[in-house]
Each structure stands twice: as structure tokens, then as C-alpha cells.
Amino acid sequence: MNIREYINIKLSTDFKDNDELPFKITKKNFKKGDVITAYGQIERSGYFLLSGLIEIAMLKDIDEKIIDFFLPPCFFCSYTSFLSQQPSDVQVSALSDAEVEVLDYLELQKAYKTSLIANQIGRMATESIFMISTQREKDFLTKSAQERYDELLSRRPDIIKLVPVNKIAKYLGIHPESLSRLRENLLS
């Protein structure tokens, strides 16, 4: 699914061509391991994931924590940097080869001034990102690593399947050995 098809589904529109959309879209490919947005870089692009697996990480002292994983179809970028146009405190990387559609920041701001559809899709994407990040925050505040692992397994089994164990451990904020124990608990 691409942005145009995503908008058609979400807003019951019938765009047959990208030229009809209220913003320009370009295509881009990333290789496995590519840093898409580096720490300290200002995010000038919003991305829509067509294929591949993306991670967002942040640094705590010298430790890296993984904030989120993305699988298609969805929007992603360093969204706080994108919104504030301040240096990113997260790093966005491709965990596999990835194909994306790119929305330029200035293009989008221009569209936001006059386009109902741009604002509807921007609002809905932001609502969805907000829901995901709030859930994660609440889970961190109120749930054990075991409970968070169980939730990940039930809500996003695709992530457990596709993401390397050491990355899942960094996401849960535990050591890879502790993750092995959680998995054993689950099987026993």
C-alpha cells in the first residue's frame, strides 16, 4: 500500500494518481543498516513505509534504547524533530532494505495552509503516533518486562518474528539473557 491508497482508504477519497494529492511525493530506497535520520540531524522528511523494517533508537549515556519498530504500511520519521525543526534526539535506521515514499516538510506545511485532506491525514497520522507512544509510556510506567513482552507478542507478533533478539531486548529495556528467561517462562 502506498500513501495514495492509504489516503483513499482512510478518507474515502478516490485519488487515481499521485499528482492529484495535496502534496508532492517522491520515492526512495534504503539499504539494510542505513541511518535515515542521524542523532542531531533536523528531520526534513516524513516517510511512508512501503516495504522493510525500521527502528527508532535513542541514547541514554552510552546505552542505546530502542523506542519503536515500524512495519508497512505506516508513516514514520523523527517526528518531534519534524514538528519542531530542532535537532533529532533519536536515530532512525533501516533494519532491512526498505522502500519509502517521502514527503518534504516545507511542502507539507504549505499544504496544511489550505488543504482539508492534508490536514485530515496529518491529524489522523499524529493521533495514531500519539496513541502508540502513549501506550508505550504507560506500559513502561506500569508494567513489568514480562508483561511488556507478552503484550508485544499479542499485539505485534510480526515484530517478534522479524526483529533480532538483541533489538527486542533493547526495546524492552532488559538484557538479552533476561529476554531468554522471559521466553522460557512463556513456554513453561
Place this chain on the structure above:
Amino acid sequence: MNIREYINIKLSTDFKDNDELPFKITKKNFKKGDVITAYGQIERSGYFLLSGLIEIAMLKDIDEKIIDFFLPPCFFCSYTSFLSQQPSDVQVSALSDAEVEVLDYLELQKAYKTSLIANQIGRMATESIFMISTQREKDFLTKSAQERYDELLSRRPDIIKLVPVNKIAKYLGIHPESLSRLRENLLS
């Protein structure tokens, strides 16, 4: 400042009367200590705070954690419940007498279907709530209680002034005695 004035500033519009807005607004008053949205209740209203002090709390086992404080002018509600129309896992309460403007959920969804302005203000409010909640999450993941207290002090000194010490401690996730020590560290 009320919603109409807030929209006029944010969107450079010139609404002179609430009747010109794309959604209906009603007024409501809460007393100090009133629960505005209870745990388990589905949030049917978005609020714009005209005066007073609001807290949002959540439960971890039997402990209550404070998620956020709000001072005017701003939107607030149990926003994940509002968006999902599922039972709220947070509680919204008035820490002082408070005066609010109320937006009804169904009214707003209707306005979202056709109104550029409703979508612009909804998008911007969601972006702003997202930025605040993300910052808080990152602070929890990467900062000590002392650093978080210093940040609260520099970013939101009004909160430190107006909110009781035991509430600030619940917000920082520390004991009130530890908060006293942080304050002493700061003075020494």
C-alpha cells in the same frame, strides 16, 4: 483566552463569535477536587482550560502516578480514551476550581469531515500533546529525578509554584522526602 481567541491566534482567523466556529462550544465549571473523567469512563468531551489547575493521574497497582498538570490556556482530556472511545486508564481531576469550554466528541468528528479549520486545530492540538508526552517519556527513560526536577523548574516554574509538593513527587515518581532533598541540592 478562550477557544475562539486561541484559534484566531493560531490560524490567523478572525472569528468574532463562537457561532462562527466549526463546532459547538459549551461552558462548564468544576470545583476543587472534582473528578472530571474517572478511571474506566469513556471520554466524550475535549476541554479547553480557561482558569484553574488540572491533573491527569494513572494507577500502577495501588500507587497513583501523576502523568501531567495543565494550566490555561490549553486543551486537555483523557485524550487516548477520547480518540479510541475506549474506557479511560487515566483520571482527570481539578486541583483547584476550574472553568472550561467543552467540545463534544461527536460534534468534533462531524466537523472533522468537512472543516479545514477543525482539522487544522485538531492537528495542531494533537501535535502539541504528542510533543509534550514524548518529551516526558524520553525524560523518564534518560534522566534522573534531579534532572527531571530541574527541567520542570526551568520549563514550567508555574507548576512548581502552584502544585502541592506531594503531587510534584508523584509526578516525578519519587518519595516526597526525596523531593525535599532535590530541592536542598538545588539551593546548596
